[in-house]
Amino acid sequence: MKKILIIILAVITSLIAAEVIARYVMRYPAQASRKTVAIIPGSGVKSRIFLYKPYSKYLNIEAGYKQFTYNNVGVHGPDVDLSEDSKLIFLAGSSFIEAYQVPSEKTAAAVFDRKLKAVDPGYSVFNLGASGCDPYEAYFRTKLYTQMYRKPDKVILALEQFRTKWLEQYDTPLDFDIPEHFGKEYRLSKAKRVASTICEKSSLASMLYRFAKKVKRLDEIERARETEDGPENEEIQVIPDALKATMRQFQKDYGNDFMLVFFGQDLQATEMLREFCDSEGIRFYSSDSVAVPENRFDEHGHLNEAGNLKLGELFYESFVDAYQE
Amino acid sequence: MNRLLTRIKSKPYLWLYLKVTFVFTMLLSAIAAKALLTIVAVESNPFFYANF
Numbered sequence: 001m002k003k004i005l006i007i008i009l010a011v012i013t014s015l016i017a018a019e020v021i022a023r024y025v026m027r028y029p030a031q032a033s034r035k036t037v038a039i040i041p042g043s044g045v046k047s048r049i050f051l052y053k054p055y056s057k058y059l060n061i062e063a064g065y066k067q068f069t070y071n072n073v074g075v076h077g078p079d080v081d082l083s084e085d086s087k088l089i090f091l092a093g094s095s096f097i098e099a100y101q102v103p104s105e106k107t108a109a110a111v112f113d114r115k116l117k118a119v120d121p122g123y124s125v126f127n128l129g130a131s132g133c134d135p136y137e138a139y140f141r142t143k144l145y146t147q148m149y150r151k152p153d154k155v156i157l158a159l160e161q162f163r164t165k166w167l168e169q170y171d172t173p174l175d176f177d178i179p180e181h182f183g184k185e186y187r188l189s190k191a192k193r194v195a196s197t198i199c200e201k202s203s204l205a206s207m208l209y210r211f212a213k214k215v216k217r218l219d220e221i222e223r224a225r226e227t228e229d230g231p232e233n234e235e236i237q238v239i240p241d242a243l244k245a246t247m248r249q250f251q252k253d254y255g256n257d258f259m260l261v262f263f264g265q266d267l268q269a270t271e272m273l274r275e276f277c278d279s280e281g282i283r284f285y286s287s288d289s290v291a292v293p294e295n296r297f298d299e300h301g302h303l304n305e306a307g308n309l310k311l312g313e314l315f316y317e318s319f320v321d322a323y324q325e
Numbered sequence: 326m327n328r329l330l331t332r333i334k335s336k337p338y339l340w341l342y343l344k345v346t347f348v349f350t351m352l353l354s355a356i357a358a359k360a361l362l363t364i365v366a367v368e369s370n371p372f373f374y375a376n377f
Contacts, residue, residue, distance in 0.1 A: 002338065003338075003341065006338055006341055006342050006345070007341070007345050009342060010341075010342045010343075010344075010345035010346040010349065011345065011349050013342075013346045013350075014345075014346050014347075014348075014349030014350040014352075014353055015349075015353065017346070017350040017353075017354075018349075018350055018353035018354055018357060021350075021354050021357065022357050026357065026358075026361055028361065060368075061364065061365050061368035061369050062368060062369060065365065204353070204357055207357055207360050207361060207364070208356070208357070208360055210360075210364055211359075211360035211361075211363055211364055214363055214364050214367040214368070215363055215367075217367060217373065218363070218366075218367060
């Protein structure tokens with residue numbers, strides 16, 4: 001009996017030792033504290049998003065092994081001035097806008113924010129970009145943050161692709177009514193709640209959980225490498241109806257305060273979008289010199305610091321052109 | 326060092342505790358290292374972001 005107790009004590013000690021090694025030697029942070037919130041009509045995985053606790057830490061590997069910190073509203077980017085006097089700009093988009101790969105002060109949102117503040121310190125850019133966020137989700141994100149904080153003065157949707165595959169996951173025609181469960185915390189199963197709490201407290205558990213999720217994708221990535229099916233290889237044929245409907249809804253809700261910025265390299269896609277926006281009266285700006293290989297990690301990945309700088313400048317120039325008084 | 330080892334070994338429960346702690350710490354650290362290497366290998370590959 002005494003031996004068993006000693007072994008249990010030894011195992012607990014080794015767990016603590018391994019946790020110390022993971023946190024301080026391997027410098028792996030525990031999972032950032034978050035809650036799951038339902039925002040999109042429907043009940044699938046795509047109906048909910050994560051909201052992170054302000055100033056929590058996270059790890060990004062695409063740009064090297066780097067630890068970053070969320071801002072005062074729990075997103076990656078410059079701190080947001082939420083006072084009534086500020087001129088709030090929602091910047092929505094995918095992981096290219098979120099820009100997890102570069103320090104928050106080097107994101108396109110931060111570059112844009114600094115340039116605007118140099119002209120008028122009242123401006124504040126709120127980075128709503130998120131991994132896997134398609135334009136339809138981006139619409140509901142703007143609604144969620146409006147409910148949580150306040151209505152934006154301007155809304156910019158930035159796209160680098162049409163995101164046809166992502167938009168195909170939703171039932172059509174798209175439903176833009178605010179769902180009943182909107183903004184409410186999604187009730188996870190008890191097992192998931194326990195797992196999440198442990199991962200928020202322990203670096204070791206967080207690392208093992210992430211590993212379990214990643215190991216399944218190894219084969220998939222190798223196949224993609226062999227076929228060179230890079231992230232930018234979406235076949236552009238027509239603007240998906242879901243994207244058209246989403247842009248119309250943005251325009252309907254925000255009017256002239258809404259602007260679409262396209263920074264993909266496909267000139268055909270740019271022209272299609274320009275034509276559509278002109279016919280719908282949507283402000284449209286584009287550049288094909290942002291997402292060029294030298295502005296991306298390993299030529300195929302997300303935007304590097306130079307790419308974010310270029311994108312931030314594109315936002316600023318577009319904004320000044322659209323709203324200069 | 327030898328004297329210290331002899332003294333520890335003379336206390337069988339302490340010796341057992343240290344041995345088990347060492348073995349489990351090494352085991353967990355090896356698993357953590359393997360996990361971290363896999364995470365780095367997967368996420369530093371730009372094709373990981375192909376559909377994301």
